[in-house]
Amino acid sequence: MTRFSLQILCWGLAAFSISLSAVTFTYTNTETGPNNIPLGLVVPIPVDSLTPIPGFRTYNSLNLRHVQMTDASELFTQIQIGQTVNGRAIFAYSIGDADTVTINGDREGSALINGGIHAREWQTPEAVTGYMEYLFDNQGDQHLAQFLLENMHFVVIPVLNIDGFLQTQRFPNLVTDTSSTPRDGRMRRKNMRDVDEDIDTLGDNLNGIDLNRNNAPYWATSNSSSNDVSSLVYHGASPASEPETQALQQGATVAGEDRLRFYIDTHSFTQKYFASYTNNSRRNSVNDRIALIMRAANNFKYEYDPTPANVGIGLTDEYFANTYQAISYTLETEPAQSNAEYGGTGVSHSGFVLPNAEVPRMRTETTNATMAGLYAMTYPPSLTGLEIVRTRDQVSVFVGQFVKQGEERVLNVSSTEPLQGEEQYQLFVRFNKPMRQLENGEVVGFSNLSNPIGISLELTGTIDAQEIVYDMDTSQGEWLVDNEFSRYKTDTFSQPFSLPSNFDWSAHTLLSLSATAKDFTGQNLDADTSTIADWQNGSWSDYEDSNGNSNNDQGGTNKAFRLIDDGSDLFAPSAPPPTPTPTPAPTPSPTPSSSSGGGALPMGMLMLLIVIARRRLSAIGHKKGR
Amino acid sequence: MKTLIYITMLGMYCLLTNSALSQIVSENQLRDKISYWNESKSDIVKLQSVDQIQNVLDKLDDADRAVLSHLWLTKLSELEQVNAGQKHWLDNMLKSDLTLSGYLDDHPEKLLDLITISRSAKSTIRLLNVKHLATVLSQQWQQDAVEWTNWLEPQTSNYAALIHWLKTTSPEQAKRISAQWLNADLLPSLPDNHALTVLLTKNYSLELVGYLVQRRADEFTYQYYQQLPQTSDSFSAIAQLDLALGNSDLASQAILALATHYSHELSAQTLIKNALHKPSTQWFAITALEKVKDEEFRTALLKRYDSDASSLAKAAKKQLKKGESL
Ligand SMILES: [Zn+2]
Numbered sequence: 030m031t032r033f034s035l036q037i038l039c040w041g042l043a044a045f046s047i048s049l050s051a052v053t054f055t056y057t058n059t060e061t062g063p064n065n066i067p068l069g070l071v072v073p074i075p076v077d078s079l080t081p082i083p084g085f086r087t088y089n090s091l092n093l094r095h096v097q098m099t100d101a102s103e104l105f106t107q108i109q110i111g112q113t114v115n116g117r118a119i120f121a122y123s124i125g126d127a128d129t130v131t132i133n134g135d136r137e138g139s140a141l142i143n144g145g146i147h148a149r150e151w152q153t154p155e156a157v158t159g160y161m162e163y164l165f166d167n168q169g170d171q172h173l174a175q176f177l178l179e180n181m182h183f184v185v186i187p188v189l190n191i192d193g194f195l196q197t198q199r200f201p202n203l204v205t206d207t208s209s210t211p212r213d214g215r216m217r218r219k220n221m222r223d224v225d226e227d228i229d230t231l232g233d234n235l236n237g238i239d240l241n242r243n244n245a246p247y248w249a250t251s252n253s254s255s256n257d258v259s260s261l262v263y264h265g266a267s268p269a270s271e272p273e274t275q276a277l278q279q280g281a282t283v284a285g286e287d288r289l290r291f292y293i294d295t296h297s298f299t300q301k302y303f304a305s306y307t308n309n310s311r312r313n314s315v316n317d318r319i320a321l322i323m324r325a326a327n328n329f330k331y332e333y334d335p336t337p338a339n340v341g342i343g344l345t346d347e348y349f350a351n352t353y354q355a356i357s358y359t360l361e362t363e364p365a366q367s368n369a370e371y372g373g374t375g376v377s378h379s380g381f382v383l384p385n386a387e388v389p390r391m392r393t394e395t396t397n398a399t400m401a402g403l404y405a406m407t408y409p410p411s412l413t414g415l416e417i418v419r420t421r422d423q424v425s426v427f428v429g430q431f432v433k434q435g436e437e438r439v440l441n442v443s444s445t446e447p448l449q450g451e452e453q454y455q456l457f458v459r460f461n462k463p464m465r466q467l468e469n470g471e472v473v474g475f476s477n478l479s480n481p482i483g484i485s486l487e488l489t490g491t492i493d494a495q496e497i498v499y500d501m502d503t504s505q506g507e508w509l510v511d512n513e514f515s516r517y518k519t520d521t522f523s524q525p526f527s528l529p530s531n532f533d534w535s536a537h538t539l540l541s542l543s544a545t546a547k548d549f550t551g552q553n554l555d556a557d558t559s560t561i562a563d564w565q566n567g568s569w570s571d572y573e574d575s576n577g578n579s580n581n582d583q584g585g586t587n588k589a590f591r592l593i594d595d596g597s598d599l600f601a602p603s604a605p606p607p608t609p610t611p612t613p614a615p616t617p618s619p620t621p622s623s624s625s626g627g628g629a630l631p632m633g634m635l636m637l638l639i640v641i642a643r644r645r646l647s648a649i650g651h652k653k654g655r
Numbered sequence: 656m657k658t659l660i661y662i663t664m665l666g667m668y669c670l671l672t673n674s675a676l677s678q679i680v681s682e683n684q685l686r687d688k689i690s691y692w693n694e695s696k697s698d699i700v701k702l703q704s705v706d707q708i709q710n711v712l713d714k715l716d717d718a719d720r721a722v723l724s725h726l727w728l729t730k731l732s733e734l735e736q737v738n739a740g741q742k743h744w745l746d747n748m749l750k751s752d753l754t755l756s757g758y759l760d761d762h763p764e765k766l767l768d769l770i771t772i773s774r775s776a777k778s779t780i781r782l783l784n785v786k787h788l789a790t791v792l793s794q795q796w797q798q799d800a801v802e803w804t805n806w807l808e809p810q811t812s813n814y815a816a817l818i819h820w821l822k823t824t825s826p827e828q829a830k831r832i833s834a835q836w837l838n839a840d841l842l843p844s845l846p847d848n849h850a851l852t853v854l855l856t857k858n859y860s861l862e863l864v865g866y867l868v869q870r871r872a873d874e875f876t877y878q879y880y881q882q883l884p885q886t887s888d889s890f891s892a893i894a895q896l897d898l899a900l901g902n903s904d905l906a907s908q909a910i911l912a913l914a915t916h917y918s919h920e921l922s923a924q925t926l927i928k929n930a931l932h933k934p935s936t937q938w939f940a941i942t943a944l945e946k947v948k949d950e951e952f953r954t955a956l957l958k959r960y961d962s963d964a965s966s967l968a969k970a971a972k973k974q975l976k977k978g979e980s981l
Contacts (some may be wrong), residue, residue: 058818058819059782059785059786059815059817059818059819060819060822061729061732061733061786062733062781063733065733067732067778067782069778069781069782071849071875071878073874073878074878074881074882075881076877076878076880076881076908077881077908077911077912077915078907078908078911079908079911079939079942079943080904080906080907080908080939082874082904082908083873083874083877084874084877084878090911093911093942093943093945096942096945097939097941097942097973098939099939100941100966100970100973100974101943101966101970145963147761206686207689207693207770208729209685209689209692209725209770210682210685210686210689211684218761219826239761253760253763255760260760261682261759261760261761262761296884299762299764299765299767300769301765303762303764320928334764336764342763361762366767366768367767367768369774370811374775374778374781374782375768375771375774375778376778377685377770380767385874385877386873386874386879455802487751512699513865535700546895644926
């Protein structure tokens with residue numbers, strides 16, 4: 030018998046011999062006995078480690094890990110946002126670059142991420158610390174993490190209810206009350222108001238305030254919270270009566286109240302995203318969409334359960350949805366029912382005790398989901414630049430870039446040469462964000478929301494007031510991941526194309542690129558690049574659809590790059606389709622032609638040229654980011 | 656006519672069994688029921704004759720039947736072995752579709768299974784089986800007749816029984832088992848570090864710890880090292896932590912333990928100073944300096960970093976000064 034289990038035995042004996050002590054129960058693996066609760070799995074003991082482990086870390090070492098990240102990276106800063114009932118400092122971590130603008134010079138949004146509000150939900154400090162470690166470890170990845178750090182401001186509270194969390198870690202295998210409704214010790218949920226740190230003391234084990242029933246605007250308005258101090262869901266004396274709740278609200282101040290657009294509170298278990306609708310239907314729709322994205326990250330194993338507007342039970346997600354019109358969630362991590370899902374006995378409340386071995390996977394899954402949601406909320410995808418390079422001599426025949434002027438973006442064209450029929454070109458379409466997920470450096474799809482290519486491109490023109498379309502076969506193109514992307518891997522799509530032999534540049538009055546693409550979470554392009562999309566009062570402003578509507582958060586096809594500009598309005602009804610004459614027929618490109626002499630190059634030759642082109646481009650450097 | 660009555664009865668039976676077997680209760684109702692049976696009716700819960708218990712159960716509504724069945728299954732699981740009647744009753748319970756579900760106060764939107772009798776029966780049978788197998792193993796071992804490889808299949812009752820039994824061994828027995836395993840070159844076949852760390856907790860051997868840290872660190876390795884201050888004296892703890900520093904997955908835990916518990920020991924100080932030099936561990940070591948309680952060591956380190964303006968030194972000084980005020 031280990032000294033540890035001897036100690037527990039002593040506690041058990043002490044509880045037995047002093048008649049005024051609370052009855053305690055001990056979680057065990059397979060050991061049975063009158064006051065044992067066998068879980069059928071190893072009972073986790075918190076571990077002092079700065080690195081993530083298969084298991085749970087102590088509060089002390091989690092805190093040191095957070096400190097280490099702030100010491101080792103300028104992107105991480107520790108801020109005290111309050112203190113607990115017992116006077117412990119509550120920390121938030123401000124994460125991201127120091128400026129308050131995106132790399133494009135636009136207003137940067139912020140996100141508030143909360144963990145450890147309920148003491149026994151040990152998964153949550155691990156999950157939230159996992160987000161921090163992901164951003165820390167990948168800060169220079171030229172992809173998702175760097176994008177998030179440069180274009181979003183994060184305020185992360187790894188453990189809000191520190192007193193309660195420490196109480197559960199003090200007694201990692203002890204509880205009181207009954208074996209089926211365990212309370213205090215490992216199964217404490219509430220904060221530590223009017224509770225001492227002994228589990229044996231009779232009469233105070235059920236005390237404390239449920240911090241997730243302590244919030245405006247629906248404080249004490251339902252029977253899902255209670256006025257009884259001993260209730261598991263005691264809502265406290267008034268809204269935000271608890272210093273921990275006040276600290277969380279202070280988190281919004283640190284995040285910037287006018288910038289706050291995303292809130293997530295982390296809990297366990299039941300494997301669900303909860304959300305609260307408000308009277309803002311556009312916010313609710315975006316809330317639904319971001320939930321879909323986060324669920325897609327784990328193949329929809331999590332459910333989504335939004336509740337109607339104007340009712341609530343005092344949750345923090347209700348507070349942030351209603352106060353800031355922010356996208357707002359309560360994440361309940363796995364399991365769905367109990368530890369039987371991992372081979373345990375499935376005893377009541379065993380869902381709170383995730384087996385050690387499942388912790389790394391849980392951390393990864395929650396990180397992937399939350400990062401995907403944040404990626405979508407950072408800003409919608411938009412075009413930033415277009416370049417057309419003549420393959421044969423590597424001359425850039427068109428270079429256009431959107432640059433910020435005042436409150437809008439204008440197309441700055443630095444060179445134009447007429448395009449020729451049967452000439453091979455390479456098109457580079459540049460975006461404001463990484464557009465695709467990567468796995469081991471390879472471009473991959475994201476669940477059912479995006480596939481590895483997922484972009485269609487065409488040149489659309491007008492000749493004699495009639496519309497003409499030149500298709501491009503984007504399966505021949507690629508998202509760039511090596512060194513020709515602008516700032517982030519996959520923010521540039523490279524596409525080979527050629528035009529039919531009878532193509533006549535001078536006959537066109539209008540020639541523009543029509544791009545239809547979704548970012549990896551399935552969000553459409555901002556159809557009007559000139560007006561700058563922003564999150565305002567719970568919806569996207571200036572995020573236009575294909576018809577120029579900016580009131581539906583949908584986005585659409587972008588036709589903003591004009592090689593030949595007739596000055597017409599971007600969303601003017603397009604010219605009528607061409608009459609069925611053979612001149613000039615749209616041709617898919619590249620066309621490995623066997624007939625027309627001097628026509629399209631054989632495929633192998635074309636590939637070779639692309640390789641050369643790429644080398645040259647990288648040699649002269651096409652980095653455009655800031 | 657007779658057939659009609661039969662069919663009606665059959666229909667009613669189906670209706671009853673289908674509609675009544677899943678009961679929904681609140682958390683408070685569940686607590687009250689558990690307390691009622693455990694406190695007011697504890698004599699009934701203690702009953703272990705199948706006939707008696709079945710008699711009581713038959714008179715209860717489904718919710719109470721579920722609670723009492725569950726409590727009785729728990730009681731059965733505490734026995735060393737069950738008799739034929741109990742075994743039969745257990746097997747019947749495996750087929751039961753009696754469940755108790757509830758919307759718990761903390762998850763008001765999700766109907767959770769609180770008690771599922773078939774699952775309670777399954778876990779009772781499993782726990783009894785593990786105990787039984789542990790007894791078998793113990794007897795085999797006493798007769799020197801253990802075929803160890805039979806007990807090392809991961810996620811089996813046999814492996815669970817091996818762990819269960821190892822936890823009950825004396826230090827002397829653990830020492831003999833360790834020697835047998837080393838002789839038989841069994842360590843490479845262990846499915847994880849669970850058995851090894853239980854043995855080590857019983858009987859410390861630096862040789863076995865050497866094996867442990869060479870294996871891939873798993874949850875059991877971390878849990879073992881976490882309990883080191885309670886299970887080992889300073890001298891052997893530092894020796895084991897020294898070994899752990901050689902495993903990159905264990906390094907931060909080892910440094911933190913050295914700083915927190917052993918900073919007054921010269922040998923620990925040397926290890927911490929080495930970790931401060933090594934690029935792969937220096938950030939962990941610097942962060943851990945907050946935990947250094949030894950005044951003299953802290954002062955010496957502060958002095959060393961005094962003239963250093965690097966960000967590492969800055970962080971080190973900050974952490975050392977934080978420790979001062981703790
Ligand atoms: Zn919770």
